[in-house]
Amino acid sequence: MLLANHPLLGKTIPGDTASRLSIRAAEDTARFSLRIDPAAVQAAGAAFGAPLPTRIGGLVEAGGRTALQLGPDEWVLLAPVGESDGIADAFAALQEPHSLVDVGHREVGILVEGEAAALALRSAIAFDVEAMAVGTGCRTIFDKAQIVLIREDKNRFRIEVWRSFADHVWGLLQAVSREIALGI
Structure with missing residues (x-):
């Protein structure tokens, strides 16, 4: 839990209004x-x-x-x-x-929301994220980092990632959100 040392504390990737993509640190849990x-x-x-x-x-x-x-x-x-x-x-x-x-000290959460959420996740996850049913979850790999991915709603996902990999996952999400905003 160590909220004071949360590597993503206060960070948000707002996305853009066209894709309606928002990426932010989840509240500590x-x-x-x-x-x-x-x-x-x-x-x-x-x-x-x-x-x-x-x-x-x-x-x-x-x-x-x-x-x-x-x-x-x-x-x-x-x-x-x-x-x-x-x-x-x-x-x-x-x-x-x-x-x-x-494992509260070990992990942090990232929320990926909006119509382009599945597209953003698909950039670094090797399975069909769109086929994942709402109300399910799995352990998987995001680029080279192990995560737990939860599909909370049609356009809302939660990533649970080890604190030591959080900046890596965040950086990839930030890059892909820029590509989505540019229509790449």
């Missing part, structure tokens, strides 16, 4: 990596305070909390920063074997 047996998903959801999805790529948002299933026994959990300790305490009391790692 509590972030956890959860590994647990899928048979215990209901208990984990109770500890998290929101249901967990039960299919890979599935996304559930409830009560300001977001859960994304990345693998058969792996989830990314996002919540308001102030709820981090409560979530950790709830999982500490969970009577199921699991691994909950606070």
Whole structure:
């Protein structure tokens, strides 16, 4: 969480009115990596305070909390920063074997919004971003940086990227936004 050291603090790429592309740093959030047996998903959801999805790529948002299933026994959990300790305490009391790692210090979020959002992402992601369903997410590569990509809405994506790669991803998004604005 280390908001004071956020590499993208205060940065925005406004895009232009023709493409209606906006790229900005996402508000800081509590972030956890959860590994647990899928048979215990209901208990984990109770500890998290929101249901967990039960299919890979599935996304559930409830009560300001977001859960994304990345693998058969792996989830990314996002919540308001102030709820981090409560979530950790709830999982500490969970009577199921699991691994909950606070990765809030490691990652930052970037929001890519507008009609040209998928086009901007397509510039550095090797799969068909347009085919990604709303309300899903995946781990993928943006240029050479590993990211988690979440499609929140038709024209709104969230990138979760390691803090050390944030400037690299940001710079590529900035370059592609200029190309989109110029119609290149």
